[in-house]
Amino acid sequence: MNVAIIPARGGSKRIPKKNIKPFCGKPMVAHAIENALASPYVDKVVVSTDDESIANVARNYGAEVPFMRPAELADDYTGTSPVVRHALSTLLEKGWDINYCACVYATSPLLTTSLINSCYEMLMYADNTDYVFTAARFSFPIQRAILQTENGGVKPFDEFGITQRSQDLPPAFHDAGQLYWGHHKTWLDTTKRIFGANSKMVVMPDHLVQDIDTPEDWVRAELLYKILQSESVK
Template identity: 70%
Template sequence: MNIAIIPARGGSKRIPRKNIKKFCGQPMLAYPIKAALESGVIDKVIVSTEDEEIAAVAREYGAEVPFYRSAALADDHTGTSPVVRDTLQRLLQLGWDIQHCACIYATTPLLSSVLIKQAYEQLCETSADYVFTSARFSFPIQRALLQTKTGGVTPFDPASIVKRSQDLPPAFHDAGQLYWGSCNTWLDQNKYIFSEKSQMLVLPPHLVQDIDTLEDWNHAELLYRMLQSQ
């Protein structure tokens, strides 16, 4: 089977309880659960959490919480991959037969079921270890500027600052949404998401928004409403 794992701990600091805070009328967590279940390529959605209230919301919207995440994996410093590996290992111990796994972040209301399916198909059609969503930087990062301690300005890359934008290669960033890989790939600690063996599904800017501050949240709601009105 194919599963989605949504990491959703309860200790968000910058936006308290953001994983279940109401976003355009529904708990934030409801959006990735619904998108995954409607994608047609995911059999079960598992929410990894240590929080009983988050678990209740997850179950209400169709996800499963077969066990709670340990406190050691629910602090501010634990990365996503250890959480996914731990969840997969525990599910395999329960006898689950898992072929592919999508890690989907909890705060992804702009991620659609169509994109989840598209990324999965890209994974299956290529030899990539991972396929993840990304976006292109709107301005060449090679021409970035740094501010000195005295308030002055210095080029981040002096060799590139004099070049024309069109002469510099485009750069991309992780969209912070979706990461597909086989179960075996996720369990292999020597395989990394951001490597030459991974591929990107590049999204347009209006489908990408980090949600770390209230300003981010408000902007994401504007984008979501715009998409719903089309």
């Protein structure tokens, strides 16, 4: 079977209880759960959390919470991969027969089921691919970035790039922070990195990518979500 694992710890600082805070009518994590459950490529959705209130909300929306995440994996410094590895190892020990695993971020309400499907299909049909993830294009050439020095001055991030025309520079992309598909053996192999040479990306349109780390981000994401929902019903 294929599983979607949604990391959702309870210790968010800038937006308290962010993962279960109401977002356009339902808890934030519910959007990720429902979108993953709607995919024909996802058999079960598992929420990895250290918080009982998040666990209860997750179960109410159809996810499973067969374990509680240990405290050492629920701090401000633990990355995504160790959390997914812990979840997969625990599920395999419980006898789950897992093939592929999607990591879906709890704070990705703009991620659609069709994009979950597209990433999985790319993983299936692309040769020698470890991971497929969603990405977005930088709107401005990163080669023309500038840095502020300690004395308040500026210096180019890239001495060569700053001298080039924008249209002559190759596009650059960044992780959209939403979705990562890989075989469970790939996730468990610590030598294989999500952003390694054998990974591929599905480039998202800008209006489907929004970090939600601050109250301002939250407001912007809700506005985008409402616009997208109104457009989809026309």
